[in-house]
Amino acid sequence: MNRFYSFIIAMAFASFLILPGCAKKAVDERRGVTDTTVKIGQWGPQSGPAALWGAVARGSDLYFKIINEEGGIAGRKIQHFIRDDGYQPNRTKSEVKQLVEGEGVFAFVGGLGTATGMAVKQYLNDNKVPWVNPSSPSSHWTFPQSKYLFNFFPLSSTEADLLLKYAMENLKKNSFSIFYQNDDYGKLGYLAAKHILEKKGLKLAEGVSVENADTDLSSHALKLKNANADVVIMWVNPKHASIILGQCANIGYKPQWMASSTLSDMAIMYKISRGLWKDMIFANFTESPDSDSPLMKKYRAYHQKFAPNERWGVFYYAGIMFAEPMVEALKKCGKDLTVENFVKAMESIKDFQGIGPKITYGPNQRQGANSIFIAKCISDTKAQKLTGWLTSDFDVNEILKQVK
Amino acid sequence: MMILQPLIDGLAIGSLYALIALSMVIIYKTSEVPNFAQGEMAMLSTFFAYYLMENAGFAFPYAFLGALVFAAVVGVVFEFVFLRREKEVGILGFILITLGFERILYGIAGWKWGSEQKLFPSSFAPLPVSGSTMIHLGGVSISQIKLIIVIVAVSLIGLIFLFFKYTRVGIAMKATQQNATAARINGIRTKRIMSLTWAMSAVVGAIAGMLLVPGTNTSLDANIMLAPLLKGFAAAVLGGMNTLVGSIGGGIILGVIEKFFGFYISSEFETVVAFLIIVIILWFRPGGLFGRHYVRKV
Secondary structure: OHHHHHHHHHHHHHHHHHHHHHHHHHHHHHOOEOOOEEEEEEEOOOOOOOHHHHHHHHHHHHHHHHHHHOOOEOOEEEEEEEEOOOOOHHHHHHHHHHHHHHHOOOEEEOOOOHHHHHHHHHHHHHOOOOEEOOOOOOHHHOOOOOOOEEEOOOOHHHHHHHHHHHHHHOOOOOOEEEEEEOOHHHHHHHHHHHHHHHHOOOOOOEEEEEOOOOOOOHHHHHHHHHHOOOEEEEEOOHHHHHHHHHHHHHOOOOOEEEEOHHHOOHHHHHHHOOOOOOOOEEEEOOOOOOOOOHHHHHHHHHHHHHOOOOOOOHHHHHHHHHHHHHHHHHHHHOOOOOHHHHHHHHHOOOOEOOOOOOEOOEOOEOEOOOEEEEEEEOOOOOEEEOOOOEEOOOOOHHHHHHHO | OOOHHHHHHHHHHHHHHHHHHHHHHHHHHHHOOOOOOHHHHHHHHHHHHHHHHHOOOOOHHHHHHHHHHHHHHHHHHHHHHHHOOOOOOHHHHHHHHHHHHHHHHHHHHHHHHOOOOEOOOOEOOOOOOEOOOEEEEOOEEEEHHHHHHHHHHHHHHHHHHHHHHHOHHHHHHHHHHHOHHHHHHOOOOHHHHHHHHHHHHHHHHHHHHHHHHHHOOOOEOOOOOHHHHHHHHHHHHHHOOOOHHHHHHHHHHHHHHHHHHHHHOOHHHHHHHHHHHHHHHHHHOOOOOOOOOOOOOO
16 A cells, blocks of 8 residues: 555656646747737846946846837837846856746846856757847857857957957057956957967067956056057956056056957046046947937937936947847747747848947857947047947957867 | 066055054954954945045045044944854854954945945045155156055054053953953953954054055955955965064065066966965964964863
């Protein structure tokens, strides 16, 4: 009799384990989609040390409000779920799992941070949840490619290629130092720059790395001064960028500085560097705040209407830029919105341009763009556009092995 | 000349580590607790100075003094509210309480001042001191504020050394650490002494915080003290947790090693190597370079 009961109990357990799995598979294709709504998820730090970047998710939110205000997509309104992960990968994982399995979102947009994104990349792909445009520069998103992940954030190797070209051709400079943070983002820029210069028979004057926790950069500044290159290009965080400018100015080293697109929020950079940001030549992944392109004008008007208290900064409206291609694909799907259709629609995006670069995805192309434009800081609010959108043909595979 | 410049830089940043070490050593000398909230106490005091300057319009010297008073209050309140209530918690318990307090202060700063970088003045106007004015001496240069940091660190440690050696309160503090019961029997108000110690340590920490921001050309945010606290603590351990001279010695050694290694070999391992050397030194001198290592007998 005992054996009989244990058998019953075992079967009951087994069915609990199997049944929900079956049920889930059946709804997967239309998870998060009804005739009147589609659910989109996004994570980004709204608290903690990286909260400054939380503006990205709120920018996407503004964009979805605009889309809904204009009538939605194929009769559906977008429901947008922002989750605060405090920039901690373990929290990202639990928030994302809750959004997928609890709330049942259709897809993710943006998603800030490399470590946080890496924590859920495999999970999202395994569960066939589309993830459009991670908001951080990393080669991990598209090398190797995965079916449900699309990206167009410029790689630091793209920036290295285009910034070096500009400096050599337009400024006629050929001695360079690199100041980079010691992770795969910074290293990719550093190694690409070194590789490109070597191919031209030039030698990098100096490559100085900085750790995230470093506060005093006097020896870093001294090394840069000692190498005495005409141009220094940086891939670092805003704080380290402002410290190194101050330290170098103190010891009398004044090269032409160049900066990555992650430092393109000029208003903040100008302020925390106490004006040393003036004359900075920097890469941009999106329009300048005061750009008079029709789209930017429209978004600014809605910003005044829906979120007047938000600062109209690069990170905020970058949230719009990350979501634009997603909305384009949703429109292409129309009424017939399933995960597979959505992926096909994303793959059919060709030469699409919102407020970012021109984007083209394809069946075997998940990196949608390798483009930036270059600008020069004139004052805290004024930038001078030095180029239009530039596209790099640098093959990142040449150096990728050295990064990891 | 290139040997002198990293030396000077190391001396300056080392003095800053020394100040943080000093604030930890003061507590450790009287209660044998490493206070891990020290960094955030300093960070919050620096924010308070920022608040006085930005929102209340005080000039730097007044804001500086105001922040010192604020720091002293934070120190006393922490000791009174959290530590005094706890009886028989042991060192592990104390460490946990300081870590908890650290999180609380970090949260407060984040909530009150947000995550944006704040501009802490780089000049001490109306005092003629500024972080961007350099003093040049035969090929090497040091910013005025860094020079001030060295002077402040050395003179504070000297002052506190004299205080412990020659004043009644200082001697009472030492007595409290060595044997609290005996001290009480001899008429020392040990509780009051404890509060005073915490106030003193918090003030030294606040000075370190307010010099660190302009001294390293950085801007102010809630994370400002995370790494420096670790370095300060390491400096204190390196020099010997129970000696005052140790904190300045440890701090400067740590700073100079870091800057030399960073400049001549690789900035990638600047911090790592400094800590490696500490581990090696502690192998041979477990009590720290300047400390006495005592083994307690049962």
